[in-house]
Amino acid sequence: xxxxxxxxxxxxxxxxxxxxxxxxxxxxxxxxxxxxxxxxxxxxxxxxxxxxxxxxxxxxxxxxxxxxxxxxxxxxxxxxxxxxxxxxxxxxxxxxxxxxxxxxxxxxxxxxxxxxxxxxxxxxxxxxxxxxxxxxxxxxxxxxxxxxxxxxxxxxxxxxxxxxxxxxxxxxxxxxxxxxxxxxxxxxxxxxxxxxxxxxxxxxxxxxxxxxxxxxxxxxxxxxxxxxxxxxxxxxxxxxxxxxxxxxxxxxxxxxxxxxxxxxxxxxxxxxxxxxxxxxxxxxxxxxxxxxxxxxxxxxxxxxxxxxxxxxxxxxxxxxxxxxxxxxxxxxxxxxxxxxxxxxxxxxxxxxx
Numbered sequence: 001x002x003x004x005x006x007x008x009x010x011x012x013x014x015x016x017x018x019x020x021x022x023x024x025x026x027x028x029x030x031x032x033x034x035x036x037x038x039x040x041x042x043x044x045x046x047x048x049x050x051x052x053x054x055x056x057x058x059x060x061x062x063x064x065x066x067x068x069x070x071x072x073x074x075x076x077x078x079x080x081x082x083x084x085x086x087x088x089x090x091x092x093x094x095x096x097x098x099x100x101x102x103x104x105x106x107x108x109x110x111x112x113x114x115x116x117x118x119x120x121x122x123x124x125x126x127x128x129x130x131x132x133x134x135x136x137x138x139x140x141x142x143x144x145x146x147x148x149x150x151x152x153x154x155x156x157x158x159x160x161x162x163x164x165x166x167x168x169x170x171x172x173x174x175x176x177x178x179x180x181x182x183x184x185x186x187x188x189x190x191x192x193x194x195x196x197x198x199x200x201x202x203x204x205x206x207x208x209x210x211x212x213x214x215x216x217x218x219x220x221x222x223x224x225x226x227x228x229x230x231x232x233x234x235x236x237x238x239x240x241x242x243x244x245x246x247x248x249x250x251x252x253x254x255x256x257x258x259x260x261x262x263x264x265x266x267x268x269x270x271x272x273x274x275x276x277x278x279x280x281x282x283x284x285x286x287x288x289x290x291x292x293x294x295x296x297x298x299x300x301x302x303x304x305x306x307x308x309x310x311x312x313x314x315x316x317x318x319x320x321x322x323x324x325x326x327x328x329x330x331x332x333x334x335x336x337x338x339x340x341x342x343x344x345x346x347x348x349x350x351x352x353x
Contacts, residue, residue: 016146017146021056021070021071021072022074023056023074023152023153023154024055024056024129025082027107031045031111035116049305051306052084054074054129056154059271061307062274062300065311066278066313067278070094070095074100075129077103077128082107100135101128102128105130108127108128118262130160134159149179150168151181152180152181155186156190165200181205181206191213199233201232203280204232204236211223214227240269240297241301243294244257244293244294256329259323260301263304264303264305271297271299274296275289275295282339292316317337320336321337
């Protein structure tokens with residue numbers, strides 16, 4: 001990850017944070033494979049798992065598990081899959097009251113093939129997610145929202161793109177921070193649209209492939225500069241298992257990764273973004289947010305499936321405790337662990353009140 005330009009955001013009362021997450025909601029069937037199949041070959045998975053998913057729902061689950069109140073906005077079909085996704089989201093404590101239903105398409109459904117090294121390949125359709133639309137009942141609905149987190153997939157269809165611009169205007173009016181998590185599909189399909197949208201967001205997240213698709217630059221540093229030149233106030237580039245880079249106060253630093261046995265990388269990037277967003281809402285330093293996000297992404301990679309299988313705060317803490325760093329990053333790691341414990345206590349007290 002490379003990050004630049006972020007300013008601290010402090011929220012003294014964590015119970016007052018609310019993130020509105022906008023984007024895809026789907027159902028995932030995850031199939032680990034013993035090897036990459038050849039064309040035309042039969043390939044049997046030893047086990048299938050079934051869970052809710054989608055970039056927006058994954059991000060909302062992680063935010064809730066970190067103690068950040070979350071409202072989810074997306075569109076599902078008028079079918080059992082949509083009911084399943086909404087039910088699972090509600091069971092996490094997510095506000096699902098603004099999820100739309102459409103009879104024009106079924107709920108997004110994906111078969112996710114997992115290779116032996118934990119990398120995932122998606123087969124499926126976004127379905128009803130493409131039918132997310134602007135509505136007239138959003139006036140005043142942003143009350144209490146402190147951050148708007150949008151996925152790049154919401155820019156793929158005209159109706160959802162108009163809705164995002166409506167929400168961005170409301171976010172500006174109420175002083176909420178705005179976050180964009182780009183996504184590989186949108187970065188390759190609508191690069192001009194996304195490049196034009198960068199200036200509308202306080203923070204833009206991309207992985208290396210997404211940043212390269214948008215910027216046509218092969219190095220994270222060059223890609224970051226290109227995104228900034230295009231108008232991004234703050235750009236974040238996620239580098240997965242290679243750790244991350246941050247630029248804090250103009251200085252480029254390498255943030256070490258957390259070593260885990262990678263089982264499935266599905267949802268790891270979504271978890272990373274939400275953990276980083278949570279840290280900023282708590283007023284953490286950029287370095288602390290980076291380590292928390294790395295740990296959260298690593299924890300997500302160590303489990304099969306996304307959705308309700310994404311890591312709990314206990315699993316994230318376990319990853320943070322799993323290794324020492326040789327450099328001064330170990331002091332920051334200990335600070336993150338201590339801060340996370342305070343967050344857990346504050347969240348427990350708030351929810352118990």
